[in-house]
Amino acid sequence: MGSKTPHYDKHVDAGARIVDFGGWDMPLHYGSQKEEHHAVRQNAGVFDVSHMTIVDLKGDRAREFLQYLVANDVARLKDYGKALYTCMLNPDGGVIDDLIIYYISDTDYRMVVNASTREKDLAWMREQAGAFEIDVVERSELAMIAVQGPNARELAAPCIDAEYRDAALALKPFFGLEAGNWFVARTGYTGEDGWEIVMPAADAHSVWDRLLAAGVEPCGLGARDTLRLEAAMNLYGSDMDETISPLEAGLEWTVAWEPADRDFIGRAAIEAQRENTDRRRFVGLLLEDKGVLRNHQKIVVDGVGEGEITSGGFSPTIGRSIALARLPAGDYDRAQVEVRGKLLNVRIVKTPFVRNGQIRIDV
Amino acid sequence: MSELPGDLLFTKDHEWLRREGDGSVTIGITDHAATALGDLVYVELPEVGQDVDEGGDMAVVESVKAASDVYAPVAGSIAAVNDELADDPEKINADPFGDGWIVRMTVDGFDESALMTPDAYQQLLDELDD
Numbered sequence: 154m155g156s157k158t159p160h161y162d163k164h165v166d167a168g169a170r171i172v173d174f175g176g177w178d179m180p181l182h183y184g185s186q187k188e189e190h191h192a193v194r195q196n197a198g199v200f201d202v203s204h205m206t207i208v209d210l211k212g213d214r215a216r217e218f219l220q221y222l223v224a225n226d227v228a229r230l231k232d233y234g235k236a237l238y239t240c241m242l243n244p245d246g247g248v249i250d251d252l253i254i255y256y257i258s259d260t261d262y263r264m265v266v267n268a269s270t271r272e273k274d275l276a277w278m279r280e281q282a283g284a285f286e287i288d289v290v291e292r293s294e295l296a297m298i299a300v301q302g303p304n305a306r307e308l309a310a311p312c313i314d315a316e317y318r319d320a321a322l323a324l325k326p327f328f329g330l331e332a333g334n335w336f337v338a339r340t341g342y343t344g345e346d347g348w349e350i351v352m353p354a355a356d357a358h359s360v361w362d363r364l365l366a367a368g369v370e371p372c373g374l375g376a377r378d379t380l381r382l383e384a385a386m387n388l389y390g391s392d393m394d395e396t397i398s399p400l401e402a403g404l405e406w407t408v409a410w411e412p413a414d415r416d417f418i419g420r421a422a423i424e425a426q427r428e429n430t431d432r433r434r435f436v437g438l439l440l441e442d443k444g445v446l447r448n449h450q451k452i453v454v455d456g457v458g459e460g461e462i463t464s465g466g467f468s469p470t471i472g473r474s475i476a477l478a479r480l481p482a483g484d485y486d487r488a489q490v491e492v493r494g495k496l497l498n499v500r501i502v503k504t505p506f507v508r509n510g511q512i513r514i515d516v
Numbered sequence: 517m518s519e520l521p522g523d524l525l526f527t528k529d530h531e532w533l534r535r536e537g538d539g540s541v542t543i544g545i546t547d548h549a550a551t552a553l554g555d556l557v558y559v560e561l562p563e564v565g566q567d568v569d570e571g572g573d574m575a576v577v578e579s580v581k582a583a584s585d586v587y588a589p590v591a592g593s594i595a596a597v598n599d600e601l602a603d604d605p606e607k608i609n610a611d612p613f614g615d616g617w618i619v620r621m622t623v624d625g626f627d628e629s630a631l632m633t634p635d636a637y638q639q640l641l642d643e644l645d646d
Binding site for chain 2: 181182185186187375379443444445447466467469474493
């Protein structure tokens with residue numbers, strides 16, 4: 154038996170198929186993964202993401218510490234509640250984890266890191282934090298949900314304390330705010346509008362019930378994965394890990410090269426790689442033949458070399474199979490994928506595949 | 517769990533087989549298999565006329581979650597495939613023992629005792645639930 158989130162009983166009540174995910178008993182789906190996926194694209198769905206690790210960083214030198222710890226630059230965070238997506242690198246430039254950092258003040262930041270990397274992340278942060286006299290406080294007592302979809306904020310707003318409701322509805326994308334002992338942020342992992350809401354575990358059941366009563370569809374990890382794949386959002390452990398730099402995972406946009414004298418962990422290694430014209434491409438693929446692309450399938454680029462699918466699956470919105478893949482350097486826009494001994498045709502497309510309910514690629 | 521149709525035989529790999537009046541057999545996957553796979557999105561079917569060995573790869577069903585081989589429960593020759601699955605693989609989820617059939621095979625005869633009766637298969641499912 155794995156760890157259970159405060160919502161676990163609600164998942165069972167709703168008929169969830171429960172699977173192990175990084176030591177947590179989590180809902181895979183509640184009947185139909187495809188219907189849950191469509192609910193988020195067309196209306197609203199709610200995900201239990203309480204398994205994710207919330208870490209508060211406090212200390213006079215918190216900003217300085219984060220400028221050293223992660224590849225993006227928290228100096229970009231100047232406004233209260235602003236969020237920053239970044240990678241935490243090892244000295245070789247490999248990704249220890251990807252995370253979101255919310256800015257409360259120069260001495261107070263909230264981070265959300267992956268569940269499956271919890272222990273090594275906390276150990277790494279604490280190891281680095283010592284010299285900076287930073288408190289690294291895990292908030293495992295908190296629950297977290299993601300309410301996502303074009304109608305998500307409207308349907309979820311009545312759950313927010315009236316005192317903070319208007320401010321929550323006025324949040325701009327990628328901003329959050331403290332709402333009493335809740336934290337509400339206009340962020341997510343689906344490519345749709347919505348909120349991620351952190352709350353005391355004691356509030357978790359009633360909020361879940363109210364959202365479902367309001368017509369918000371409960372959604373499992375299955376739909377979460379197909380939604381993030383369509384949105385071309387990376388999944389740690391599939392698209393990148395400690396042997397892969399952000400530059401080979403399509404995450405160069407999250408690396409702040411300026412100011413040039415900011416010395417963050419892994420900088421020297423990825424600067425060297427930045428000059429390397431042979432570094433691998435990270436691309437979106439659309440399968441032109443029938444079939445389904447899957448993780449780890451081999452990609453063959455005629456006359457160039459071989460690569461691999463890092464995240465593949467069926468896109469319910471497009472009705473075709475799509476993937477993220479790491480491919481050899483070169484200027485080409487077609488390749489083939491080996492599926493059960495046959496070579497099928499794939500086309501390289503600009504991601505995201507889907508955003509805000511709209512298909513964004515030529516199909 | 518709905519009741520299993522009484523005229524079917526089953527395998528431990530969660531396939532079903534029905535003897536037709538003309539001596540051919542129809543084959544599909546069970547409700548249990550379809551539910552475990554989740555929403556089906558693609559079915560790779562064999563060629564009509566192809567010979568298959570008992571236990572050999574015959575088709576592949578792919579769901580949102582994973583790809584899964586369908587093995588031939590008996591040896592024979594593919595007489596027909598369910599072409600409607602190409603556009604609507606979810607027929608297997610909706611009606612696994614009916615419209616969701618996968619192939620029809622002509623067979624020279626086979627050992628029925630190597631397959632499970634509905635009661636025996638139900639017992640297997642009950643054990644899996646425990």
